[in-house]
Amino acid sequence: xxxxxxxxxIPEGERKLVKINGLEVAVFHHEGRFYALNNACxxxxxxxxxxxxxxxxxxAGCFIRCPMHGWKFDLTxxxxxxxxxxxxxxxxxxxxAELFIEL
Amino acid sequence: MSIRxxxxxxxxxxxxxxxxxxxxxxxxxxxxxxxxxxxxxLRVLLHMKTxxxxxxxxxxxxxCQHADGGWGKMSSNKESAAWVTAFCALMxxxxxxxxxxxxxxxxxxxxxxxxxxxxxEDGKWSDPSWADLDAVSHPISFFDVLLxxxxxxVDEPTMARIKDAWRKGMRFMLxxxxxxxxxxxxxxxxxxxxxxxxxxxxSIVADLVLGNELNVRDCCQKGVLxxxxxxxxxxxxxxxxxxxxxxxxxxxMLVCSILGTRAQCDRAIERGLEWILKQKCDKGWxxxxxxxxxxxxxxxxxxxxxxxKAYSQPVTTAIVKLWGYAA
Numbered sequence: 001x002x003x004x005x006x007x008x009x010i011p012e013g014e015r016k017l018v019k020i021n022g023l024e025v026a027v028f029h030h031e032g033r034f035y036a037l038n039n040a041c042x043x044x045x046x047x048x049x050x051x052x053x054x055x056x057x058x059x060a061g062c063f064i065r066c067p068m069h070g071w072k073f074d075l076t077x078x079x080x081x082x083x084x085x086x087x088x089x090x091x092x093x094x095x096x097a098e099l100f101i102e103l
Numbered sequence: 104m105s106i107r108x109x110x111x112x113x114x115x116x117x118x119x120x121x122x123x124x125x126x127x128x129x130x131x132x133x134x135x136x137x138x139x140x141x142x143x144x145l146r147v148l149l150h151m152k153t154x155x156x157x158x159x160x161x162x163x164x165x166x167c168q169h170a171d172g173g174w175g176k177m178s179s180n181k182e183s184a185a186w187v188t189a190f191c192a193l194m195x196x197x198x199x200x201x202x203x204x205x206x207x208x209x210x211x212x213x214x215x216x217x218x219x220x221x222x223x224e225d226g227k228w229s230d231p232s233w234a235d236l237d238a239v240s241h242p243i244s245f246f247d248v249l250l251x252x253x254x255x256x257v258d259e260p261t262m263a264r265i266k267d268a269w270r271k272g273m274r275f276m277l278x279x280x281x282x283x284x285x286x287x288x289x290x291x292x293x294x295x296x297x298x299x300x301x302x303x304x305x306s307i308v309a310d311l312v313l314g315n316e317l318n319v320r321d322c323c324q325k326g327v328l329x330x331x332x333x334x335x336x337x338x339x340x341x342x343x344x345x346x347x348x349x350x351x352x353x354x355x356m357l358v359c360s361i362l363g364t365r366a367q368c369d370r371a372i373e374r375g376l377e378w379i380l381k382q383k384c385d386k387g388w389x390x391x392x393x394x395x396x397x398x399x400x401x402x403x404x405x406x407x408x409x410x411x412k413a414y415s416q417p418v419t420t421a422i423v424k425l426w427g428y429a430a
Contacts, residue, residue, distance in 0.1 A: 046390065068344070068390065069297070070291035070293065
């Protein structure tokens, strides 16, 4: 497991870009839960850290929309709802006040 | 105009030198490449008027064309896709105005057949990576150029089919303009900024070719006004999106030049350009402020400055040529 961030560094509703050995991980704290995913959108490498978090009437869960061309990913699974590629998700292991991921 | 050309030219020169030092990262002569990036780089060569020195780049693009006339996202991909095929097709038809190479001419004819055979009944093209309006706008742009400067490339029956397909595609686009002047897609383009910028520049040619048959002048003017209305106070568009700000700045330059509404748009263009220049990295441009430089965006930045140079000239044809709509 690799240390990602201290939970207190990312208050509710906030986000943080973490660089781990050249890899950019976008971390979101949304409605009480932390999410981590590869910052590069699989479409055209848009920065998901600058995306908008949305809900969808037709699907449960919450989603991140890429600011470049609008691809939308389930924050929990990375699913793109039929687009040719999904986002890479890193499940977070919260240990007390610290967040870890496995790469 | 407040941005002087003697300020812009040194930036163009430096950034072009930088692009050339990055040649191994965009040239098909060096291996497998992202073809959208390749097309962006070839457009810079065109607008820098260095295409004749780079025949090998164009022939390498011909070499990886599929039997159906298309290309995939990467040059090694085996499956064709509409969006990237249109990018490649545009660069080949425009490049061959200078190169006049028979293999490139044949590749352009294959591109035309690809688009004729893959158009849907309602006039659109589909690409799972893009919105339908994206997927239709780029083939239409290729047909725009073919109609404007490439009529000698295909026989009369094929040209008649192309005109029909172009008209159907154009109608598909124009009929989907919203009442506020923008185009939107709920999945890909909820803000509508990028797609509106693309569609007005692709549509305006219909006015040059068809007259006002499709009421395209009004559509484009409404589109321009929509873009002007959503420009941020700092001059950017779409949440400080460098790509989309470059798209809007360039597109407005072309459309207002053709519509004769430059006075209405000059200040917005300058503000857009000033913002773009502020975002420059030491070398190249990023996708968003503060990010690392990105080669494709660097090509867009160079293209924007080169188009601004053309826009600054007193004759409208100077900028129209940089979209390939005039020889």
